[in-house]
Amino acid sequence: MHNHHGQAALITGASSGIGRAYAEHLARRGYDPVLVARRPDRLARLAETIHRDTGRRATVLRADLADASDLARVETAVLEHKGLAVVVNAAAAWADWRRCARRTPGRSTTSSLST
Numbered sequence: 001m002h003n004h005h006g007q008a009a010l011i012t013g014a015s016s017g018i019g020r021a022y023a024e025h026l027a028r029r030g031y032d033p034v035l036v037a038r039r040p041d042r043l044a045r046l047a048e049t050i051h052r053d054t055g056r057r058a059t060v061l062r063a064d065l066a067d068a069s070d071l072a073r074v075e076t077a078v079l080e081h082k083g084l085a086v087v088v089n090a091a092a093a094w095a096d097w098r099r100c101a102r103r104t105p106g107r108s109t110t111s112s113l114s115t
């Protein structure tokens with residue numbers, strides 16, 4: 001039994017590899033994953049799989065982290081999602097993501113990991 005229900009985890013690079021593995025792992029731990037990558041079809045299939053296997057509600061945030069406006073949308077999601085407790089950056093395309101943490105000094109409950 002895990003006690004992360006009601007908390008969310010944002011994972012970049014969630015459509016394959018390390019990011020996908022983290023998304024599935026964190027959902028099994030009770031987090032609702034926010035899945036970020038460029039390929040929405042893969043993210044949508046993963047969201048369905050996660051819901052079927054864990055009951056957690058995954059949401060898809062399609063974004064190219066090399067695109068400034070997409071990156072701004074992801075940063076806004078990180079800054080404004082009140083339930084966000086974990087950020088995993090597995091896309092390796094969001095080099096300046098730690099800026100988000102610096103801009104949210106009150107968010108001491110947010111953990112982060114970058115591959």
Ligand SMILES: NC(=O)c1ccc[n+]([C@@H]2O[C@H](COP(=O)([O-])OP(=O)(O)OC[C@H]3O[C@@H](n4cnc5c(N)ncnc54)[C@H](OP(=O)(O)O)[C@@H]3O)[C@@H](O)[C@H]2O)c1
Pocket residue numbers: 012013014015016017018019036037038039040042063064065066090091092093114115
């Ligand atoms: N620190 C370490 O020891 C270590 C070890 C192994 C790997 N790594 C690094 O960790 C990263 C992930 O490895 P992996 O094996 O999981 O690779 P992978 O299977 O190729 O996955 C990369 C993920 O990043 C997403 N992505 C790539 N460019 C993106 C962009 N511009 N915007 C948004 N999403 C993007 C891809 O999805 P879409 O194509 O759908 O966007 C995919 O989901 C790699 O960069 C790798 O070099 C680090």
